[in-house]
Amino acid sequence: MAVAAISTGNLTKDYGLGRGLFDLDLQVPQQEVFGFLGPNGAGKSTTIRCLMGLIRPTAGSAHVFGLDCLRDYVAVKRKVGYIPGDMPQFGSLRGSEVVAYLGALRGGADLKVVRSLAERFSLDLSRRYREYSSGNKRKLGIVLAFMHQPPLLILDEPTGGLDPLNQQEFFDLVADAREEGATIFLSSHILSEVEHICDRVGIIRSGRLVKIADLDELHRIRFHRVEMEFAPDAKVPVDAIRSATGVEDVVVDDRTVTCTVRGSFEPLLDAIRGANVTNLVSHEPSLEETFLEYYREAPPAKALPA
Amino acid sequence: MTVVTLLALRLGRWGIAGFGLIAFAISLLQTAGFYQVAGRTEAERRAFGRSMSILAEQFAVIVAVPTRPDTVGGYVQWRAFGFLAILFAIWGLAAASGAARGDEERGVVEAVLATGLSKPRLIAARMTAYTLGSLVAAFAASAGFLVGVATGGETFTVAPALQAAIPLAALGICCFSLTMFLAQLGSARSATAIAGVVLLGLFLVNRLSQTFDFLVAWRPVSPFHYYEQSSPLAPYGILDIRATLILVAIAIAAAVFATLAFRYRDLGSPLISLPASSRPASYEMSMSVVWRIPVVRDLYDRRVSLLIWAAGLSALGALFVVLTKEIVQPLLSIPALSRYFSNYLTGDVYASFLGYIWFGFAQLLMAGFAITQVARWSAEDSDGRLELILSNPISRVRIVVERAIVLAVGALIIAAVSGVAVGIEAHYQSIELDRGRLVEASLLLVPFTLVFGAVGALLASRLPRATVGLLGAFAFASYIGVQLGPIFKLPEWVQDLSAFKLYGQPLTGGVDQTGFLTMIGIVVVALTASAIVMKRRDIGA
Numbered sequence: 001m002a003v004a005a006i007s008t009g010n011l012t013k014d015y016g017l018g019r020g021l022f023d024l025d026l027q028v029p030q031q032e033v034f035g036f037l038g039p040n041g042a043g044k045s046t047t048i049r050c051l052m053g054l055i056r057p058t059a060g061s062a063h064v065f066g067l068d069c070l071r072d073y074v075a076v077k078r079k080v081g082y083i084p085g086d087m088p089q090f091g092s093l094r095g096s097e098v099v100a101y102l103g104a105l106r107g108g109a110d111l112k113v114v115r116s117l118a119e120r121f122s123l124d125l126s127r128r129y130r131e132y133s134s135g136n137k138r139k140l141g142i143v144l145a146f147m148h149q150p151p152l153l154i155l156d157e158p159t160g161g162l163d164p165l166n167q168q169e170f171f172d173l174v175a176d177a178r179e180e181g182a183t184i185f186l187s188s189h190i191l192s193e194v195e196h197i198c199d200r201v202g203i204i205r206s207g208r209l210v211k212i213a214d215l216d217e218l219h220r221i222r223f224h225r226v227e228m229e230f231a232p233d234a235k236v237p238v239d240a241i242r243s244a245t246g247v248e249d250v251v252v253d254d255r256t257v258t259c260t261v262r263g264s265f266e267p268l269l270d271a272i273r274g275a276n277v278t279n280l281v282s283h284e285p286s287l288e289e290t291f292l293e294y295y296r297e298a299p300p301a302k303a304l305p306a
Numbered sequence: 307m308t309v310v311t312l313l314a315l316r317l318g319r320w321g322i323a324g325f326g327l328i329a330f331a332i333s334l335l336q337t338a339g340f341y342q343v344a345g346r347t348e349a350e351r352r353a354f355g356r357s358m359s360i361l362a363e364q365f366a367v368i369v370a371v372p373t374r375p376d377t378v379g380g381y382v383q384w385r386a387f388g389f390l391a392i393l394f395a396i397w398g399l400a401a402a403s404g405a406a407r408g409d410e411e412r413g414v415v416e417a418v419l420a421t422g423l424s425k426p427r428l429i430a431a432r433m434t435a436y437t438l439g440s441l442v443a444a445f446a447a448s449a450g451f452l453v454g455v456a457t458g459g460e461t462f463t464v465a466p467a468l469q470a471a472i473p474l475a476a477l478g479i480c481c482f483s484l485t486m487f488l489a490q491l492g493s494a495r496s497a498t499a500i501a502g503v504v505l506l507g508l509f510l511v512n513r514l515s516q517t518f519d520f521l522v523a524w525r526p527v528s529p530f531h532y533y534e535q536s537s538p539l540a541p542y543g544i545l546d547i548r549a550t551l552i553l554v555a556i557a558i559a560a561a562v563f564a565t566l567a568f569r570y571r572d573l574g575s576p577l578i579s580l581p582a583s584s585r586p587a588s589y590e591m592s593m594s595v596v597w598r599i600p601v602v603r604d605l606y607d608r609r610v611s612l613l614i615w616a617a618g619l620s621a622l623g624a625l626f627v628v629l630t631k632e633i634v635q636p637l638l639s640i641p642a643l644s645r646y647f648s649n650y651l652t653g654d655v656y657a658s659f660l661g662y663i664w665f666g667f668a669q670l671l672m673a674g675f676a677i678t679q680v681a682r683w684s685a686e687d688s689d690g691r692l693e694l695i696l697s698n699p700i701s702r703v704r705i706v707v708e709r710a711i712v713l714a715v716g717a718l719i720i721a722a723v724s725g726v727a728v729g730i731e732a733h734y735q736s737i738e739l740d741r742g743r744l745v746e747a748s749l750l751l752v753p754f755t756l757v758f759g760a761v762g763a764l765l766a767s768r769l770p771r772a773t774v775g776l777l778g779a780f781a782f783a784s785y786i787g788v789q790l791g792p793i794f795k796l797p798e799w800v801q802d803l804s805a806f807k808l809y810g811q812p813l814t815g816g817v818d819q820t821g822f823l824t825m826i827g828i829v830v831v832a833l834t835a836s837a838i839v840m841k842r843r844d845i846g847a
Binding site for chain 2: 049052053054055056074075077078080082084086087088089090093094096097099100101102103104105106108109111114115118119122123124125126130144
């Protein structure tokens, strides 16, 4: 059996006052796209920094392809491409110089790969780093992480600051990397984002892994709040809406109907087909709201085994 | 006081505290120093005053000629408040460019304006905060003077001491306001440079107009001219109310222009901008060989600052050589200073004076160079650059070693270039310098710089926020300890605590082997400890 790309055992980083990461047991097999979901401050970046050997765990262990992340941190880095949560400052260096500088730390980068990545994201490498927008800085981070075509990519909220078109390009890039055999571990606090690309997701709250879910389960967890307005002369199909699969919490206020939709929108769209809808707004709640809703009746267990 | 003014005061609190402390220390040291070197009898002080006047003529390009330097008031007005004028102008420049454009780049201005505050009120709040801070620091200078006079066992009327602070604060406010306006014109990056060039120009117009007649007509445009009209500390000196009000008027006018410019420009953009040249996008990474070679890539990254340090030290070194010939005799004619210098001057008086004064100052500057590099290491840690560098397959020990080598090579370049400049200028000034000793003295600056770098590396890994302040204070205290310790008759053991003692007097006495080996020992121990700490510490946490 192939060694796991990432494995942690009771990984703990205790910052005191209940902050940090506690007893993380996680296995990410090779060639998987694994999403690490959690609200801000949940412990995603702490986990990633432990994997990168940047911080010392208080207890437990972390391994990448069987290598100890702390003891063998140099060897681990040879196998990893990394995007940090916040891109640092490179001042007056040009994008091309930042790529050459960090590329040289790995013994050089492939010109063709760099060019192809920069073209893919329309990133002008001749501009100075300080002139880059936050989106362009994030694109540069993507180039730096992918340019060595590493077998494992550890990406801390990689789409932050990217516009929807570039987000889609990034999802395609992740899919391509996976096709070529790479394992991808990415953190996010947006459920819909990981749903696009991940095989499995781990959900972390207050430093503890509370759920590992596959795509089907993710769809069950996920919900939307929907608000619909009907034309003054239209008949509001209240009964059809109430009986639609996955539709809950229906509230009718004159010509306005609000409800919660779990899973597919198809049953709701079927229910309102033919009615004169003048406005329909769908809003995805934050991850925290999603999980408050999810655990409304069943409070979270401590840590779950992977 | 508005919330924004309080916020501005909070943002500038370290500047106010730091400059207040420096102003207090400078006026205290100069006042106390006067009693140590000027003598006690009227004749001694008159002789001292004459020597100072001769000396002042050599520095006319920097400070005004003194009035009655044989009195404590006249001397401190010239030595302390003359220098503080330059310091307050620099503070005004730095504070205003930070308030006008630095905070804008950090998003503070955007956040404040988003609360509904108008741009004029924001500028008014920043002006008010700086005015308060400047007054606090200026009155600290007055307090330093009064304390210094008390230590000399004399008394001085309080009113003139307080009056001396008013034009000083007004000059600082004027420079702040002018910079506020000038910083609106160009890009955020060029704001400090534009304002710095203009303020330097105004300073030089006033100073050089004392020498060049064609500049006399331009003197009234310089705020420094109005500052110099007041000298309340000197006997029969006055606080020139008209000149001080003109300074205030310039400050108000500049603030109004700054407000107008701020209103008409977009946030993040300059008022005046050139159309950007269109060029096709490039998707190629740099093929320059410098990025592939360890150490060289970091030196290349710092090339501009290295060039400025090397050029600056060379120019200052050459200036010291030129001044040496002019100022040695006036200084040695003062009995107290003659006794003081007799400890250091051996053999050729000019060579040994140069070795003591210039290489003492060069040590302070090299310590400053090391501190800037340490500050950069701290910044790399806090802004995430170190985290990204360490995401590559390189060891943490290598980071420490490479940083030390970069610092050593940088120091070597600066020391070598400035050493050559001093040697050439000394040749032209007919000062006989032993070439071998000059090389040794210059090269010895490298381990001296490394001492500060290695200790700084260790401090930065434990106390990153406090490192620059602690190292800077230690460097300054070391300099004062060695240079002024004998004048103030500080105990020998206090003087021995100075890092500058390790350097010795290599230009006249050769390399002090004990000092050299101690420096190497400190570097090795501190770097080893720094590497151990670096291996164990959390990065980016």
